[in-house]
Amino acid sequence: MKKLIRRVDLSKQWKSEEKKILPVIKKILSSGNYIGSDIISNLEKKIAKYCGTKYAVCTNSGTDALTLGMHILNVKNGDEVITPPNSFIASAASIVHLGARPVFAEVNDNQLIDPKEIERKITKKTKAIMPVHLCGKMADMQSIMNLSKKYNIPVIEDCAQSIGSKFNLKKSGSYGNIGCFSTHPLKTLNSAGDGGFIVTNNLKYYKKLKLLINHGLSDRNKSQCFGYVSRMDSLQAGILLERLKSLNSRIELRRKNAEIYFRELKNLPIKLPYENNKEFNTYHLFVIQTKDRQKLKNHLLKKAIETGVHYPIPIHLQPAAKYLGYKKGDFKKAEMQSKTVLSLPISEFLKKNEIIYICNMIKKFFNEK
Numbered sequence: 001m002k003k004l005i006r007r008v009d010l011s012k013q014w015k016s017e018e019k020k021i022l023p024v025i026k027k028i029l030s031s032g033n034y035i036g037s038d039i040i041s042n043l044e045k046k047i048a049k050y051c052g053t054k055y056a057v058c059t060n061s062g063t064d065a066l067t068l069g070m071h072i073l074n075v076k077n078g079d080e081v082i083t084p085p086n087s088f089i090a091s092a093a094s095i096v097h098l099g100a101r102p103v104f105a106e107v108n109d110n111q112l113i114d115p116k117e118i119e120r121k122i123t124k125k126t127k128a129i130m131p132v133h134l135c136g137k138m139a140d141m142q143s144i145m146n147l148s149k150k151y152n153i154p155v156i157e158d159c160a161q162s163i164g165s166k167f168n169l170k171k172s173g174s175y176g177n178i179g180c181f182s183t184h185p186l187k188t189l190n191s192a193g194d195g196g197f198i199v200t201n202n203l204k205y206y207k208k209l210k211l212l213i214n215h216g217l218s219d220r221n222k223s224q225c226f227g228y229v230s231r232m233d234s235l236q237a238g239i240l241l242e243r244l245k246s247l248n249s250r251i252e253l254r255r256k257n258a259e260i261y262f263r264e265l266k267n268l269p270i271k272l273p274y275e276n277n278k279e280f281n282t283y284h285l286f287v288i289q290t291k292d293r294q295k296l297k298n299h300l301l302k303k304a305i306e307t308g309v310h311y312p313i314p315i316h317l318q319p320a321a322k323y324l325g326y327k328k329g330d331f332k333k334a335e336m337q338s339k340t341v342l343s344l345p346i347s348e349f350l351k352k353n354e355i356i357y358i359c360n361m362i363k364k365f366f367n368e369k
């Protein structure tokens, strides 16, 4: 039987970097500095430089990055935050954790929040706008920042899926007041456990965030505010520092894989992701859209190809969101996409012949239909 082509195979990543990462782990473990070491500030500097911002603060997850980011923007009970309904649950959850209400705005055909819909949802209670750069593709940040200025509402970018992505040559996370990233093992820049970071150009936000992630402590015994335990540990930071070095070349490999898909799948009855000349897509996910999603998914699995669905239930229809009072039909595009989207393997660790094989199996499905 053919070996399963996995969508993400972290053991392949480990094989490619074992020689570089093992000494890093050994050095950190033997140093005894597991928390709050220089490695963290070193990583923060490199991340800020990579994202084109003045500051970065490492956190213990993308969810905490979003929650603390909104804390800094003073989002609280009774406020509203506008966000798309088709993200991972954590985007909306972070709003709820602060006592605020997620107000969903419909997405475009490209799965990204529609700035016109954001404007329609702005009220006196709107405290922030949270676009989500889904699948490695950035939302229209020019229009969103224009709205931010027009209505004087801050923007918090959910960049969990968009490290390195650009819109008009500017990196994700560098447009809004705050940008929040995840380094979950399944992300393009990944730690070996949970992790994340926040980027900003605002010194006040930076200083406050540094306190908030660590009990509000300004030194060993003095707390300036009641904080959290949301810091990244040295091991994750050491691994990320090493992986950051190869991030751009890994993104290029993903883009090469995407090119093969574009070339091979262009004449099939499926919607492919597209990239206009304002965008630089890092293809965190390569998502096609087809009405035959489930049948194609089953067919590919029989051919030893693993695919994913991001995401089958829009957030406004999740049981957790029932109290918000949304119903089926409120966001027709997002709901339709939840039934048609299929994430193909795009990992930089796949071989060219594996991508060609996937394309051939997709062609076979449509030829035999």
Ligand SMILES: Cc1ncc(COP(=O)(O)O)c(C=O)c1O
Binding pocket: 061, 062, 063, 064, 087, 088, 090, 091, 132, 158, 160, 161, 181, 182, 183, 184, 194, 195, 196
């Ligand atoms: C769009 C989006 N937002 C937020 C998160 C939350 O990140 P984390 O899992 O690191 O908490 C994720 C990660 O899965 C995500 O994909």
